[in-house]
Amino acid sequence: MTDRLLKIAVPNKGALAEAAADMLRSAGYRQRTDPKDLTLIDVDHNVEFYYLRPRDIAVYVGAGHLDLGITGRDMLLDSEAQADEIMSLGFGGSHFRFAAPQGQGNTVSNLSGKRIATSYPGLLQVWLDAQGIEATLVKLDGAVESAIRLGVADVVADVVDTGTTLRRAGLEMFGDSICSSEAILIRRRGGDDPAGMDGLRTRLGSVLVANNYLMMDYNVAEGDLAATTALASGVNGPTVSQLAKNGWLAVRVLVPRKGAHLLMDRLFEAGARGILLTELTACLL
Ligand SMILES: Nc1ncnc2c1ncn2[C@@H]1O[C@H](COP(=O)(O)OP(=O)(O)OP(=O)(O)O)[C@@H](O)[C@H]1O
Ligand SMILES: O=P(O)(O)OC[C@H]1O[C@H](OP(=O)(O)OP(=O)(O)O)[C@H](O)[C@@H]1O
Numbered sequence: 001m002t003d004r005l006l007k008i009a010v011p012n013k014g015a016l017a018e019a020a021a022d023m024l025r026s027a028g029y030r031q032r033t034d035p036k037d038l039t040l041i042d043v044d045h046n047v048e049f050y051y052l053r054p055r056d057i058a059v060y061v062g063a064g065h066l067d068l069g070i071t072g073r074d075m076l077l078d079s080e081a082q083a084d085e086i087m088s089l090g091f092g093g094s095h096f097r098f099a100a101p102q103g104q105g106n107t108v109s110n111l112s113g114k115r116i117a118t119s120y121p122g123l124l125q126v127w128l129d130a131q132g133i134e135a136t137l138v139k140l141d142g143a144v145e146s147a148i149r150l151g152v153a154d155v156v157a158d159v160v161d162t163g164t165t166l167r168r169a170g171l172e173m174f175g176d177s178i179c180s181s182e183a184i185l186i187r188r189r190g191g192d193d194p195a196g197m198d199g200l201r202t203r204l205g206s207v208l209v210a211n212n213y214l215m216m217d218y219n220v221a222e223g224d225l226a227a228t229t230a231l232a233s234g235v236n237g238p239t240v241s242q243l244a245k246n247g248w249l250a251v252r253v254l255v256p257r258k259g260a261h262l263l264m265d266r267l268f269e270a271g272a273r274g275i276l277l278t279e280l281t282a283c284l285l
């Protein structure tokens, strides 16, 4: 351990805050328990967490005041920060899309000259420039979906997750996704790797693996073992141990979360009994 603390920015509010803190907790780090705390030191890991607005995180990290940060890919791209994405974190997924009132036949090809409301002017301008489209950007802080009804814009470009907010505003998406976003870990561009960065990445990676796998345990008669382990052979092969009941074995195996219940059905048909599926918190393969 070095004396210098690794300084990490974490979203303090909004769509990413809770999931970011949960992921860090699952990775073994301490997190604040009082949402009014601005910082927290995890002495065991030599890390200091700073709770900041997700939009500001790229600015602090890019300027080198903080070593690493968790923010959205769209927010990093919207900023002019000298920071790079080093890991995607598997939550906070969204798309940045154009939308306009339903049934007006809007297309990207007729965006020229339109007023486009957005909270992501940097991200949008880069895209418009690349397409050679000249439009007027109307920069808003949020609730962009209301901008057309209120007369300040013809089109919006905004974050879409389920699409509920757009539908409620009577809008429909058009054009391809401008940016596919999710929560990411960022670091300053250039310079040496901050001490402790690789350790953090390994820990976060262990949570990603844990999110994608489940632990499966079952009992099986010796004669059916080959059939069941053929269905689920695990990462390094199944762990097989003796049961107290004569002729029966206990099997433990990691299985992908996707399809785990269908696999359970097939194992049961192949003779497995007492099948258990258990969540993992962290998993270093
Ligand atoms: N409904 C959503 N579902 C998934 N991700 C979202 C959603 N809304 C926003 N995000 C993502 O979360 C990140 C931060 O958005 P957030 O809404 O927390 O910030 P903000 O709009 O600046 O703040 P606030 O909405 O609290 O004023 C962005 O990367 C964005 O893509
Ligand atoms: O597609 P949906 O699942 O409906 O989610 C998308 C909405 O979520 C975000 O709004 P937020 O609550 O962050 O408010 P904001 O617009 O003020 O940022 C985003 O800006 C959209 O409005």
Ligand SMILES: [Mg+2]
Pocket: 014, 142
């Ligand atoms: Mg928002």
